């Protein structure tokens with residue numbers, strides 16, 4: 231080892247420590263996931279949300295337009311009639327069954343574009359990993375927003391569109 235290499239050794243240590251201290255002073259870019267979730271941009275296309283009106287009624291009227299628009303056929307909707315005793319949505323019908331196969335979904339947003347009542351939108355959730363394919367079938371209860379999370383939209387449709395196609399099966 232030459233004398234020059236011996237003298238340069240401490241210099242490298244000082245430069246390395248300077249780099250460490252420089253980054254210590256900067257704001258952190260990492261977050262303590264999963265305790266804290268990353269804030270996503272407003273137009274992020276994460277897992278879908280089925281919305282309600284402010285009074286708790288579901289916006290979805292089971293018209294299946296989202297299922298027809300979906301390019302990969304990953305939405306299944308089965309509608310049922312509202313009754314005076316059991317009203318779920320403002321229209322004639324509501325979605326008795328609403329499922330999305332999240333493994334097939336390509337998160338293109340065509341379903342929210344097709345929905346005439348803004349009943350379905352792409353949400354902020356991106357942590358969708360799981361350990362079994364069956365867990366990627368998001369059922370209505372998974373997608374429906376809780377009552378208190380309603381966005382306060384009280385505008386009601388005057389009539390619900392009728393279904394144009396038979397419901398798909400997986």
Ligand code: SF4
Nearest residue numbers: 300335336338339341
């Ligand atoms: S985001 Fe696209 S692929 Fe996914 S359910 Fe909606 S329409 Fe289908």
Ligand code: SF4
Nearest residue numbers: 290291293294296345
């Ligand atoms: S298009 Fe909208 S209202 Fe019609 S079934 Fe889909 S989510 Fe429901």
